[in-house]
Amino acid sequence: MERVGALRTCLIVDDSRVIRKVARRILEDLDFEIAEAADGMEALAWCRAAMPDVILLDWNMPVMTGIDFLRQLRKEPGGGEPRVVFCTVENSVENIRAALDAGASEYIMKPFDGDIIEAKFAQAGLL
Amino acid sequence: MKREDLELIVALCRNRAGLKIDIEKTYLIESRLAPLARRDGFGSIPDMIAALRDKREDKLAWAIVEAMTLNETAFYRDPEVFSFLTAEALPHLARRRAPTAAPLRVWSAGCATGQELYSLAMQIDAVRGALGGVQVELYGSDLSERCMEKAQTGLYTQFEVQRGLPIRQLVDYFEKQEEMWLMSPRIRQMARWRRINLLADLTPLGQFDMILCRNVVSQMDETSKVRVLEGLAPRLAPDGLLILGAQEIAATSAEPYLPLAGRPGLYSRNPAYRAAA
Numbered sequence: 001m002e003r004v005g006a007l008r009t010c011l012i013v014d015d016s017r018v019i020r021k022v023a024r025r026i027l028e029d030l031d032f033e034i035a036e037a038a039d040g041m042e043a044l045a046w047c048r049a050a051m052p053d054v055i056l057l058d059w060n061m062p063v064m065t066g067i068d069f070l071r072q073l074r075k076e077p078g079g080g081e082p083r084v085v086f087c088t089v090e091n092s093v094e095n096i097r098a099a100l101d102a103g104a105s106e107y108i109m110k111p112f113d114g115d116i117i118e119a120k121f122a123q124a125g126l127l
Numbered sequence: 128m129k130r131e132d133l134e135l136i137v138a139l140c141r142n143r144a145g146l147k148i149d150i151e152k153t154y155l156i157e158s159r160l161a162p163l164a165r166r167d168g169f170g171s172i173p174d175m176i177a178a179l180r181d182k183r184e185d186k187l188a189w190a191i192v193e194a195m196t197l198n199e200t201a202f203y204r205d206p207e208v209f210s211f212l213t214a215e216a217l218p219h220l221a222r223r224r225a226p227t228a229a230p231l232r233v234w235s236a237g238c239a240t241g242q243e244l245y246s247l248a249m250q251i252d253a254v255r256g257a258l259g260g261v262q263v264e265l266y267g268s269d270l271s272e273r274c275m276e277k278a279q280t281g282l283y284t285q286f287e288v289q290r291g292l293p294i295r296q297l298v299d300y301f302e303k304q305e306e307m308w309l310m311s312p313r314i315r316q317m318a319r320w321r322r323i324n325l326l327a328d329l330t331p332l333g334q335f336d337m338i339l340c341r342n343v344v345s346q347m348d349e350t351s352k353v354r355v356l357e358g359l360a361p362r363l364a365p366d367g368l369l370i371l372g373a374q375e376i377a378a379t380s381a382e383p384y385l386p387l388a389g390r391p392g393l394y395s396r397n398p399a400y401r402a403a404a
Contacts, residue, residue: 091285096298107294109285116289123293 007033008126009050013043013066014058014087019110023056023087026114030127040064044072051078054126056117057104059088059095070102083124087112128153132176136160136191143192144270145326145351156195163194193271197346198239202291203246204341205373211390212337213250213257216368220336221261223366230262234335236325236359237343238267241278241318242287245310247339248317249300266335268323275320281310325355329362336364341392342372357383360396369394 010032012023017038024034035052037043039061046052055073059066066086073079083105088095091109099107105124108116121127133150140146148156160172167190169175179187203209220231235244244267251263269275288297288308301308323329325343338359344352360383363369369384371377373392377384384394 091303093298093303096294100295100298104294109289112289116286119290120294123291 007031008053009033009035010054010056011035011037011043011046011052011082012056013037013040013061013069014056015039015061016058019058019087023117026117027056029114030118030121040066040069040072043069044076047073047076047079047082052082054121055082055084056087056108057084059086059090059099067098067102070099070104074103083126085120085124085126087117128157128172128176132173135176135179136195139188140192140195141348141351143188143326144196144324145347145355146192146195147346147348147351148195159194160191163190189272193273196270198269198271198274199342200239200242202242202288203293204243204291205392206291208341208370208373208392209246209250211393212247212368212370213254216337217251217254217263218257218259220366220368221258224261224336225259228261230264231258231337232264232333232335233266233337234332234339234362235265235267236323236338236340238269238274238278238339239271240274240283240287241267241281241320242283242291243267243339243341244278244318245281245314246291248314249296251317252300252314263317265318266332267318267320270322270324272322275322278318279315279320281315282307283310284308325358326351329358332362334364334367335362336367337370338363338367339370341370342375345372345375360384360400363396365396365398367396369396 010027012020012034014020015038020036027034035046037046041064057066057070066088070084084103085106085108086099086104087108087110089110096107106120108120133153133156136156137148137150140148157172164172164175217231224231233247238244244265248265267278284307288301300311300314302311340359344355347355356377359369369377371392375392377394383397383400385397387393387395
C-alpha cells in the first residue's frame with residue numbers, strides 16, 4: 001500500500017466484492033487511500049507489508065474470520081496501531097463485546113450507508 | 128394538493144405550534160402528510176383535509192401539525208456540546224446547588240424521540256462522582272404525543288442507534304430485542320416525558336438549571352420564536368444555561384439571554400432582562 005501525501009490508508013476486508021466496492025466509494029470520498037482484501041489471511045499479508053491506518057473489517061469470511069484476523073493482527077509487530085472498525089451482519093451483544101475485547105474501536109451493523117460510516121469513523125477519531 | 132388545502136395546513140401549523148411551513152414546498156408537505164393519511168385510514172390527503180374541514184376534530188388537527196414537524200434527532204448530536212455540559216457545566220452547577228441539597232433540573236424542550244435527553248442521562252450516569260451527590264432530574268418534552276410514547280419506551284432501531292452512539296455505550300446501556308435496541312431501565316428511570324406546546328404558558332413547569340431547546344425555534348416563524356424564547360427565560364434559573372442549536376440565535380427584541388463566549392448556541396440569562404421582567 002503506497003502512501004500518497006497526507007492521505008490515510010484504509011484496508012477494506014470483506015469477502016463480498018460488492019460491499020468492498022460500496023465501502024471503497026464512501027471512504028475515498030472521506031479522503032482515505034484504499035486497499036482491499038477478501039479474507040483475514042489476505043488482510044494479514046497486506047498488514048505485514050504495510051500497516052494501514054484503519055481497517056474496515058467483516059466478521060464472516062472464508063479462510064480466516066474477522067475476529068480471528070483481529071486477534072492475530074494485535075500480536076503482529078506494529079499490529080496494535082491500526083484502528084479497526086467492524087462492519088458486519090453479526091449484531092449480537094456477545095459479538096460486539098468480543099470485538100471490543102479484541103481491540104476493535106467501533107462497530108458498524110450492516111446494512112450501512114455513507115452517513116453511518118462517516119459517523120462511526122468520526123466517533124473513532126478517524127476524521 | 129389544492130392551494131386552499133395548502134393554505135389551511137400552513138395556517139394550522141402556524142397557529143397551533145408557530146411552525147414556519149413554506150407553502151411552495153408542496154412535495155415536502157405531501158410527503159409528510161401522506162403517511163398520516165394512510166395510517167388514519169383516509170383514501171388520500173384531500174380526503175383527510177376534507178374531514179378536517181367537516182368535523183374540525185382537535186385530534187386530527189394536532190396529528191397533522193405533528194406530522195408537519197421535523198423530528199430530526201440523533202444520539203450525541205454535536206458531541207462537543209455534551210462534552211462541555213457533563214465535564215464543565217453540570218459539575219459547576221452541582222457545586223453551586225450542593226449547599227442547599229437542591230436537585231439539578233434539566234429540560235430537553237422539543238426533544239423529538241428522546242435521544243438528546245438519553246445521551247445526557249448516559250453521560251451523567253458515567254460522571255456521577257463529579258456531581259458530588261447532587262441529584263439530577265431529567266425532563267423531556269415534545270409537541271408530538273407519538274414522539275413522547277417512543278421516548279418513554281426507550282426502544283430504538285438499529286439505524287437510530289448507529290447515528291451518534293458510540294458502540295461501547297450501546298452494549299453498556301442497551302439490551303437487544305430482536306431487531307431493536309432497548310435503553311436500560313436504569314437510564315429510562317432517570318427521565319420523565321410529557322407532551323408540551325412551547326407556545327403555551329410554561330409557568331407551571333417551575334425553573335430549570337439547564338434548558339436544551341436545540342433546532343426547535345429555527346422551525347418557527349419569527350413571532351413564535353420570540354414568544355418561545357421569552358417564555359423560556361423565566362423558566363431558567365438565574366445562573367442556568369440555555370442550549371440552542373449551534374446555528375440558532377437567541378437574540379430577541381427584549382434580549383433575555385447573553386451568549387457564552389466561544390460556545391455557539393449556549394446562553395446564560397441576562398440579569399438586566401430579569402430585572403426588567
